Structures are given as C-alpha cells and as structure tokens.
Amino acid sequence: MTVPADTTPPAPAPDGADEGGAQAARERQSHVRHELRAPLAVIYPLLSLLVDGESGALSPQQREHLVVLERNVERLEALVTGVVDSGWSDCSAAPAKREQISPLDLAESVAALRRLDRSGGPAVIVKRAAPPTPRAWADADDVRQIVAALIRNATTYTPSSGLVSVSMAPADDSGTVTLEVADTGPGMSPEELARAFEFGFRGEAATRVKAPGLGIGLWVCRRLAERSDGLLALASEPGGGVRATLTLPAAAS
The missing domain is CATH 1.10.287 (Helix Hairpins)
Incomplete structure (x- = not known):
C-alpha cells in the first residue's frame, strides 16, 4: 500500500x-x-x-x-x-449519500474497535432499548465519522475509571432521531462550549492532557451533520462530563 x-x-x-x-x-x-x-x-x-x-x-x-x-x-x-x-x-x-441507517449500529462498530485497544481508557457502553432500533436518513460514512470522533473525544478526556455511554432516542414528533454520547470526564466551561465548534479551537483539557489534533474535529463533524440536515450539539457543566447529541432526520418507517 x-x-x-x-x-x-x-x-x-x-x-x-x-x-x-x-x-x-x-x-x-x-x-x-x-x-x-x-x-x-x-x-x-x-x-x-x-x-x-x-x-x-x-x-x-x-x-x-x-x-x-x-x-x-x-x-x-x-x-x-x-x-x-x-x-x-x-x-x-458536497451532496450527502443518504440512505436508511442505524446510527446505533455504527456506534457499536466503533466501540468494538475501541475495545481492541489495550492501552487502557474508560469503558465504552452502547445502550440499546427495546427494538426496533431507531433508524435515520443520513450519509452512513459521515455519521460513522462523527460518532467515531465523539467517542474518541470522550475517551480522551475521561479517566480510565470513568464511563462513556452511547444511547439513542426514538423518532419524536419532529421527525428526528437523536444519538447521544455522554462521558464522565471533567466537563467543559461555558466559554469552552461557546467556542467548541470553532475551527482550530482547543480547550484547556486538550492542553492539559496533551491530546493530539488540530482542533478541527468538531468543526468538521458539525458540517458533516449538516450535510444530512442534522444537528450536532454539546452540553456540559464543569466536573459533570460532556453530552454530545447528534440529531438526524428519521427514516421513513
């Protein structure tokens, strides 16, 4: 190669x-x-x-x-x-290649790869509710890239004794489904949340743990979400972890 x-x-x-x-x-x-x-x-x-x-x-x-x-x-x-x-x-x-997908299945494949990593880090749990698994109308490659980035961020800043959980809410009245990646890390300040999606922004935690990267991951992920008419958002309180939510159009049942 x-x-x-x-x-x-x-x-x-x-x-x-x-x-x-x-x-x-x-x-x-x-x-x-x-x-x-x-x-x-x-x-x-x-x-x-x-x-x-x-x-x-x-x-x-x-x-x-x-x-x-x-x-x-x-x-x-x-x-x-x-x-x-x-x-x-x-x-x-660029146009998205939209199709009916299961974001939770994509998250499971990302988590499975993470479990092969023997370097330590927090556990990653994919929570599944009763079937059927919620499905979205989105670009599978884009969603996989977004989920991988969110899980990578969560495991980077969460101590090995902590937990990263992935869950998904079914379609609601607005016709959307939501995937959530939540961690038990140090959280983010209001100032960091306000700038998290800026190109090149790296928060205090990134400097403290010497996390690799250019500070463009979330910037790219939000734009990829928008290609499928989706929305990527963060919520946090200092010391309370970070909750990243990816909202996508629900697939027709």
Whole structure:
C-alpha cells in the first residue's frame, strides 16, 4: 500500500474574498492536508510489512486485529483523499449519500474497535432499548465519522475509571432521531462550549492532557451533520462530563 502524493491544488478563494485572507486560508489548508497525510505515510508501509508476515509469523488473533487495522487505515486514507479532493473547507457543500441507517449500529462498530485497544481508557457502553432500533436518513460514512470522533473525544478526556455511554432516542414528533454520547470526564466551561465548534479551537483539557489534533474535529463533524440536515450539539457543566447529541432526520418507517 502506498499513500498518494498530495498534488491537490489549494481550494480557490470565494468570490470577493480578501486576497490576504484567501492566502491565509490556502496556507491553512495546505498545513492541514500535510498533517492529515503525514501519519498515514508512516502507518501504511509498517502495516503492510506486518500483514505480509515480513516481521514474523502471526497468530490468528493477531492477523484478525491487523485486518481490522488495515481496513480502517484504508478507510481513513479514502476519507482524507475525499476531503482533500473536494476542497475540505467546503465539505458541507458536497451532496450527502443518504440512505436508511442505524446510527446505533455504527456506534457499536466503533466501540468494538475501541475495545481492541489495550492501552487502557474508560469503558465504552452502547445502550440499546427495546427494538426496533431507531433508524435515520443520513450519509452512513459521515455519521460513522462523527460518532467515531465523539467517542474518541470522550475517551480522551475521561479517566480510565470513568464511563462513556452511547444511547439513542426514538423518532419524536419532529421527525428526528437523536444519538447521544455522554462521558464522565471533567466537563467543559461555558466559554469552552461557546467556542467548541470553532475551527482550530482547543480547550484547556486538550492542553492539559496533551491530546493530539488540530482542533478541527468538531468543526468538521458539525458540517458533516449538516450535510444530512442534522444537528450536532454539546452540553456540559464543569466536573459533570460532556453530552454530545447528534440529531438526524428519521427514516421513513
């Protein structure tokens, strides 16, 4: 496997945009493209060696884990390529591939991958109510990316003795379903909540725990939610954890 060279030209500035601001935007896009692709350039060749057995024989369980990793690295590369090729700053403008999906099933698949991680962290529990499982009319890839980011954020800031729970409310009178990811971490201040979806914003907790990232995850996730006519919101009190809610149009029954 190889990571394609980044030959994508900078996205054009909007009509009438200030040239200085446009140049800053192009530089910012170039920086983010590099940061997104750099880890893949390291992961791909090493993973290929492991999968091919070049580093020694693998047990069935090790091979199973590597296949999961390989599949998700390929998925990540495709996501990065798609974002870059479409001019990532305008990701919400691209049409969503909407279909009937189960956000809770997508969350379960993300949580299952998380359980393969032996580095510790809080437990992730997906709570299921009585069937039928609520279904949404949305882009499956986008929703999976959003849920993965929300669970990743929650596990990053929640102590290993804490808990991350995922639940879903059925369709209501407004014709929407809501997925909630709640944690028992330190929570966020009102000031942090007000800026959480800003491009490049990193809160005090991110600095304290030295969390990796560029501060664009929630910014991207909200725009992806909007592609499916959805809404992503956060609620919190300091010391009371964070509740992230993803509201999506309900699928027709």
